[in-house]
Amino acid sequence: MKRTVLAFLLVLLVSALAYAEPVTIEYWTGWGGEELEDIQKYVIDEFMKENPDIIVQTSTIFGSYDKLLTAIAAGTPPDVVSAVWETQIPGLAERGALMNLDEFAAKSELYDPDDFYPANYRQSLYKGSLYGIPATTNTSFIVYNKDLFREVGLDPENPPRTLDELVHAADLLTKRDENGKIVRLGYDAAGSGLWVWGHVFGGKFFDEENDVFTINSPENIKALTWMVDYVNRYGGMQVVQEFISGLGNYWSPQNPLFAGQVAMAGFGEWIVQFNERYGPIDYGIMAFPAPEGGVQNFTTVGGSMFCIPTGAKHPEAAWRFIEYITGPKGVEQMARTLTNMPPRRSVAEKLVHDLPVINFGLHALESPKAASGGPLTPIDQFFLDTLGQYVDQALYGQLSPEEALNQAQQMVQFEYEMAAF
Amino acid sequence: MRRSLRKLAMGLFFVGPWVIGFLGFTLYPMVMSAYYSLTNYNLVNPPKYIGWNNYIRLLQMDPQFKTAIGNTMYMVLFGLPIWLFVALVMAVLLNEKGKLTTFFRTLFYLPSVVPTVAASVLWMWVLNPQYGIVNTLLKSLGFSGPGWFTDPKWSKPGLILMGAWATGGTMIIFLAGLQNVPEALYESAELDGAGWWRKLVHITLPILTPTIFFNLIMGMISTFQYFTQAFVISRGAGSNVPPGGPLGSTLFYAIYLYQNAFSYLRMGYAAAMAWLLFIVILVSTLLLFRSSGKWVHYDT
Amino acid sequence: MTLNTLSSNRWRSKRRQEIVRVVLVTLLRVALGFMVAVPFFWLVTTSLKPENQLFRVPVVWIPQPIMWSNYVRAVQYIPFFTYLKNTLTIAVPATVFTTVSSSFVAYGFSRIQWPGRDAVFMVLISTMMLPYQVTMVPLFVVFKNLGWIDTYRPLVVPTLFGGAFYIFLIRQFLMSLPMDLQDAARIDGCSELRIYAQIMLPLTKPALATTALLTFIGYWNEFLMPLIYINTNDKFPLALGLQQFQRQYGAEWALLMAASTLMTIPIIILFFATQKTFIRGIALTGIKG
Incomplete structure (x- = not known):
């Protein structure tokens, strides 16, 4: 009898310990240097204070965004990444490297698709499903x-x-x-x-x-x-x-x-x-001055997307972190810390008086002409590199602009069809 | 019989680790790589067999591939001979009697122990068109220096210059070869009234041909795989710049291959490139070996 | 003209030739030495410049004041000591493993006469011609399936199986030792393992030292393998960290040069400390098999 009680207590103790043990999630970020220090201090530490059962371990991959695809594709991914440009979402999602966030989003009280600017919301989706959520956005x-x-x-x-x-x-x-x-x-x-x-x-x-x-x-x-x-x-x-x-x-x-x-x-x-x-x-x-017949007040809209890679060890905790940092409170903190545009309308309206630069973005983000920082296709990196090479050939005078773009078109379209997604 | 079996067992026991490593880290990957080269493979979805399409596309439809081959051949045909020549000149100079030989040997050798990445970063700054030391010195002599790594015409010469600076390893091998030349040959040549130049051409160089051959083969194999320097320097042009610039002038074979594998996840395509590279290296090496009968002297 | 003056003329002209030669050789040495030294000078002087003297025409040759603090800033800017620790975490085991395993295998290729040995050895030699790129993709897949990406295992584990080049190097050395050494031991009934460990290993010390030295430097400098396998910043070795820093902070030339200097100094010290082994090692690599 005594022994049973003892065993029982022991089990209780162990499970209590296990329960109290906070979950550590790994977070890869594209921010680095002083910016990251500020984000850590004003946003991530805040989150951990409010959620003592989650520890966020941040590592930066600033400057090697191009490796992200391989890193995630190679398995052993972190729980959360935000080093994803909006343009990388299709490529990662198409290859099955990102978790579909629809279910999490449906249950969430903090996530509100209608609060995001249309341009940002569009970038969150791939083939109609939610794969990433921005906490900040940039205009140009x-x-x-x-x-x-x-x-x-x-x-x-x-x-x-x-x-x-x-x-x-x-x-x-x-x-x-x-x-x-x-x-x-x-x-x-x-x-x-x-x-x-x-x-x-x-x-x-x-x-x-x-x-x-x-x-x-x-x-x-x-x-x-x-x-x-x-x-x-x-x-x-x-x-x-x-x-x-x-x-x-x-x-x-x-x-x-x-x-x-x-x-x-x-x-x-x-x-x-x-x-x-x-x-x-x-x-x-x-704004970029436009020629006649061009687009006045054009801007690109982009930003780092918060995603959960497939194979993340703690998706639940990862979602809670994402939910927080892309929620009203997190977005405001991020916007203040980085003086970036908030992708959520409610926050932008609140901040516009504090941060005059946001005035420009407010108009830009509502504009239907706003474009992403790159194409939303699974071969974004190939597209950007190839386009860059041919544009260079024209700039250096080796090809006429027309020839250069014809060749770029042929290369990229061919790869798009070959990759056969 | 039993003894030779025992010897076989003993031999295999000792070379076993290498054999296992060879099977696991060389032979198996080679077979797989040959297989991948016939597939469309993006690392996430399983490989899809597409026959010779990767090879066809490489050879017929990929201008980048042609650029990469052109750049790589440039280094093999111009860079490598220059590097070998510089190393040989340094070695000949060090083989002469003179003051401070040890000092100069150390000095000439030192650049080749500088880590490649550090050397590349250093040379970006040494060859900076506006504030670099080379163009500054050229300016003080009245020349206006080129744009080096910012100019598609001068980026490869810049890399060759940097390579010539760090050619100490090859130099030491030459020096070892030079020191093997028997003194007696020189002495008898001197009795015949041969001068410094004739001795160099008629005695030193012929005896050195096996060493030159060795350096040529090793140099060729590694030049075909030229990567780190150009990768570091061309990517250093900006935090979001792909390697190989400016204007594809430093897009070497190994760089384009790396990009295909790890930037675009075109693993099958990269594997096909690797096999083509291997074939080229194999054929070039065989050709060099066949030509060696004509100019490499193994006697003495 | 007597025979005597003729020979003295000849002697004089020969002497003159000798002097011309020495002068020429010295001049060339100094000229080449100058060219070799210039980048080193630029490395050190830039690393000690205050930022506002980097982009100045005419060029500032000697920084004023000398900014030793650049070095302090550099090791903080780049997490230098983390990268250093990572480099050592890779290089030290890789060096030990390569040296031990290569010497073990080299013994099997040199001191035991077994059928098929030379054929297998030819295979080993020919692997040196195989470009790394051929095995790069499948190895990545293998290590990915093992869950080894973003760890040091893909870099270190293969060294347990010997490096072809070092096996070759140690084998060459072992071949040059007289055979009766071990024949005597065999007659005494020593096992091969004991002959290897107690007789041969101590004799091959010079070749082992060369192997260890070259491997260590190789891993100190290695760029491509960590570039492929290591993803997170805090696991980067120095070579990758420096490149990354360069990419991020492009034109912080003073700090970049300070960091490059710091990365180079240990190798230069190692070089001076082991110059003999070093030079002999490099020279050995050129000896034909």
Whole structure:
């Protein structure tokens, strides 16, 4: 009898211990450096305080996003990843590397699909199922240095609105030394990429209805032709690249915008934080100027998606973390920490007065023309690399813009069909 | 009979670990790789047999593949001879009597112990078009230096220059070969009035041919697989830049193969590339061996 | 002209030739030495520059002030000591395993006469020609199925089975030792294992030292294998960590150079400490089989 009681107590004790033992979930993030330190402090630690039964172990894979696919495909995945660009969702989901979150979402009190901006919500889904949820989102625009505008006699309150005005301003802002070498570049248009300019010119890269790529659409060819002409104004791609190789670290006061080496630069909401850390400069924001017939106020919309890889050891706990960080409270904390756009309308409306930069994003996110940062297809990486290579060939003058895009189209479409998803 | 059986057992006992390793880590993967090369395989779904399609696509439809072959051949045909030549010159210089030989030997050798990644990062900065030391020195001599790793025409010469700097390992092998040349041969040549140059051409180089041959073979095999330096330098151009730039000028075979396998998960395609590479290496090695009868002297 | 003056002329011209040669050789050595030294100078001087002197024309040759603190910042920026620990966690066992297993196998290939030995040895030699890429994909699949991705096992476990090149190297060394050494022992009834461990192993010390040294340096530098198998940052070895840092913080040249210097110094120290073994090892690799 005594022995039975003892055994019973022992079992009780063991199970109590097991119960009290918190679950440790592994979280891979694409954020790194100071940003990650802040997220850890203001968001993840907060979550752990509220949920003492879950420990989040964070590791960064900042800078090796391209490895994510292999890492997850190779098994031994973490419980949560947020180093997933919206463009990676289809590729991962299609290959069965991500967990379908529909069931979790249906039961959740914090997840509310209607609160997310349509552009963000669209990116959460693949073939109608939920695979990832954003906690932050980014829009894109051009940041310009008002002091430099004044210096060359441009009106700092009236930034360029048309392509011609942009080129004119860039010419004035570009400075060379006595040998003709560029010491300040007005604007690195090629750096923003064809993905942006193609859309600004009204082009599309993928036709969802017919399930084909449309890389060589007339608008995209026009956009690339414009980029080539633009680069040639400054002596060609080689000269521009040489200038760029001498620029300082992006994440430092040597960032070319803050070091005064470029006057206008493609940017996102992180300009606010950058200006606090590495500035300050007197800056303004403008949308990408569009040609006639193009898309005014175009922006890309993207952000890190929170996903649970297939084979995660603690999906329940992982979901609770995701639910929190993409919920109203987490999104607000993330937005404040990173001064990124919140992907949830209710939070954005609440924050708009605190964070003026969000004003731009508010309009952009409601716009039906907003595009992702890349194509939402399973061969996103191949698409981006291939497009980049052919755009380069045009920029370096080895192929005409039309030839370049025709070849890119052929390569990508072929791969798309070969991959046979 | 029993004795030789016993010897066989003993022999296999000792070489056993290698045999197991060979079967598990070489032979089995080789067979599987040949199989994968005939499939469409993305690591998650099971491989799907597609016959010779990967090979056909590589040879007929993939411009990147052609670029990669062109770049790799450039290194084998220009880079490798230059590296061997530099190593040979260094070795000949060190083999001469002179002051501070040990010091110079150490100095010439030192770059090759610098870890490849560290050396690559260093050379990105050494060859920075605007603030690098090479272009600065060129400028002080009145030349305007090229864009090196930012210029598609100069990126490979930049890599070759970097390779020439780190060719110490090859140099030491040459030096060992040089020190095997019997002194007596030189002495008798001197009696015949042969000068430094004639001795080099008629005695040293012929005796050194087996060493040159060895370095050529090893160098060729590793140049066909040239990877790390170009990978680090071209990806270093930006935090989201794929390797192989600028303009595909440093897209080497091994880099494109890696990208196919691990960026696009085209495992079957990558396996097909690997087999083509193996065949090329095999054929080149055989050709070199066949040619060796004409120029490599194994006597003395 | 007498025979005497003729020979003295000849002697003089020979002497002049000798002097020209020495001068020429020295000049060339200095010139090459200068070219070799320039990148090293650039490495060290950049690593000690304050940030605002990196991008300056004309170039700053000697930093003012000398920023020793760059090194402190570098080891914090990159988790240098974590990476160092990771590198050692891979390199030390890999070195021990490779040396032990390779010498064991080399014994079987050299000191025992068994039927088929030379054929098997040819197979071993020919594996050195096999490009790594051929086995890369299937090995990845195997290690994936074993659940070994993002661990050091894919890097370390294969070293238990000997490295073809090192087996070759130690075998060459063993072949050069006289056979009667072990014949005597065999007659005394020693087992092969004891002959290997007690007689041969101590005699092959130089070859073992070379093997250990080259393996260690190989793993210190290894880039491709960790690139393929290691995913999380806190498991990166130095080579991968440095590359990653370069990619993230592109133009932090001073810190990058400081980190590169730190990664190079241990190898340079090792090189100076073991120069003889080192040079002999490299030279040995060139000896034809």
